Amino acid sequence: MDISTLLAQAACKWPNEPALREPSSARTLTFLELDRALDAVGQALDRLQVAPGARVALLADASLDYLLADYGCMANGRVRVPLDPALAADELLAQVRDAGAVLLLFSPAYAALAEDLRMAGIECRPLSSVSEAVPLAARSRPAQSPQALASLNYTGGTTGAPKAVMHRHASLCAVLQNIVMARGASTGDVLLNVRPLWPIAAVAVLAHLLSGGQVVLGGRFDGKGFVAQLGEYQVAFSSLVPTQLLRLLRETGASPVDLPFFKSLDVGAAALASEVLEGAYRLFGERISVLYGMTEAPWSCYLSAAQMATVRRAGESAEGLVGRPVFAAAVRIDRADANGVGEILLGGPQLMSGYWQLEELSARALDNGWLRSGDLGRIRADGQLLVLGRCKDIIRSGGKSVQPSEVEQSLLGHPGVLDAHVFGLPDVEWGEQVCAAVVLDGSRALSAVQLMEHCRAQLSRYKVPRRIYFIDQLPRSHYGKVQKNRLLAALAQDLSS
The missing domain is CATH 3.30.300.30 (ANL, C-terminal domain)
Incomplete structure (x- = not known):
């Protein structure tokens, strides 16, 4: 399976249902309109002589145009290279050169950064040059090989130099399947996105679309406005990273909110302090779900809101608890001590294929088909994974x-x-x-x-x-x-x- 085929199937299943909505621009795309817009992106890349397999860097905030370029690259056989706009120009230049990107697409907010990169010899064009292209005669997009490279995701961890995680169509399709099955969204459910879409969040958004859900692009996160957005758009699902959740609690407090349509807020609780998790639970009640993974192995474990509620009702601490492996994933503990604590190894088709042009590092990270996470943990008697920290720490x-x-x-x-x-x-x-x-x-x-x-x-x-x-x-x-x-x-x- 490949990204192009999955998007085309979604357009056949729900052609006239809303897929993407961007309130700031008053734009909405149905699934059929989305699919045609992705065709237009491919045709625009053809006109720019960006060959199949070429890397295309993306420097933009979360927006409808960003998703069109992101999904459009993968659906049309190019490799997306999402960049962190918070990086300095020299850091971005190093990543673009390392990837060998033939083109960088940027949004107006980053025109000055793009100009610095252009002066250094990088081909840069506005995001609108591909996202606003008008589709020519309808054509059938060719399916991509499952082993074709789909994405390079730069990650620097906490201490080391940035490195690019390679995901192929096959591994991203496995990630998408895991998310769809774990989250359990229904057709028509609304997901509010206020997260940056790099390096991997755009894939989680795509999984919601492939469930027949609608994605509302809420713009930059605002703690005071987030709860209001949940109510206004009758949101069923959303996701926050730890820094956003902490801001939300500081700006709004933890008084319970009335959100009749809301089902779940996904958080990466392994990186959360216990008091932040407690504050989130007071604010949203039994609607907190926990995911565990990393760019190298996204969505490998999931603790649903119902499972979290069961743990809490039993009087147990949920700190560090990240649930059981999702559908196609596996977890084991390497060199466990007397208490069952050791390094967490992750397995399954959702794993990266390695680090771009770093064979030795790839060989160390991927050990006989298992990814060394670098995290310490143990598996409880009920099969749930408890994350306890970093091995190197x-x-x-x-x-x-x-x-x-x-x-x-x-x-x-x-x-x-x-x-x-x-x-x-x-x-x-x-x-x-x-x-x-x-x-x-x-x-x-x-x-x-x-x-x-x-x-x-x-x-x-x-x-x-x-x-x-x-x-x-x-x-x-x-x-x-x-x-x-x-x-x-x-x-x-x-x-x-």
């Missing part, structure tokens, strides 16, 4: 292992602490020192010694931070992960003292 101090998440929860339990990140620094005597970067909420004056005493009352002595650094804000990625290289750079002066 484990701190080895004095011959003992310290899980940063445990120390972070202790720090966050202090009423004056707003955010915290625990990490190890080299130490001649101990191997590594347990250190913490802490953001205070400003409600009281706190010293490092006071926070250490707070931790000492709850944790074993070897887990108590030996050094605490105060910082105004932790540098986090869009998905809520602390970017350790930026954190260390921000703390450089304190670390050297």
Whole structure:
């Protein structure tokens, strides 16, 4: 199966039903209109002499035009390369050159960035040059080979240099099937998207379309307006990344909302602090679902809203709980210790085929058909996966292992602490020192010694931070992960003292 065939089938099933709606431009496309618009994108790429198999970079915010270019590339045999608009021009240039992209399509908001890239020799054109193309005579799009490359997704993780994840039509179709079966959307259900569509969110949006649902493109996320949008458009499903959910709770509070049509908010709870998850549950009630995956293996586990409710009614903590493997996915724990904790390995057809032009790194990540996630976890007796942190983040101090998440929860339990990140620094005597970067909420004056005493009352002595650094804000990625290289750079002066 391939992306082109799936989109064509959707147009046959629901030709006159609304598929995409963009309130900001008052534009709506039915499934048939969407399919014809994708034909027009392919014809525009032909006129621009962008050959089948060529890479096309996308630099734009979430919009209807973005989706037309994104899906249009894949449906017409080109490779989408979605870029993060928050990157600096030199970082974007490095990715575009690494991908060998023959064309970059940009929206008006990023015209200045595109001009910088054009001056560096990159062919750049407005997104509208393909998204507003008028379809010529109707034609049947050829099906793509399942093994043809469909997407290059650049990901930098939290410390390393950016690298591109390769997804072929076959792996993306497996992802789509997993989402459709896990989410359980019905024909006509509305999904509100307020997330950036890079690197992989556009695929989750496509899965909703392939369920016969309608997607409303709500523009840039606004915490105060999000709940109003849910009601106005009679939304059944939506999804937020951790940074958005935290903003929502800060801007609106956690008072319950009345949303009769709403079924589920998908969140990546493995990256959420427990109090944020609790706040989301108070706000939306039994309508929180949890997904687990990564760009290399999207949507590998899912904890539905009903399953989450069952866990909570049993009085259990849902922190780190991400449910069971979805339809075509598999999970196992490698080198489990006496408590069943080890590295999480992911299997299934949804896995990437490797990293673009990085054979050695690909071989290390894909071990006999299993993806090494780099996450620590264990599988509970009921088959549900519990994510406990990152393998490489484990701190080895004095011959003992310290899980940063445990120390972070202790720090966050202090009423004056707003955010915290625990990490190890080299130490001649101990191997590594347990250190913490802490953001205070400003409600009281706190010293490092006071926070250490707070931790000492709850944790074993070897887990108590030996050094605490105060910082105004932790540098986090869009998905809520602390970017350790930026954190260390921000703390450089304190670390050297």
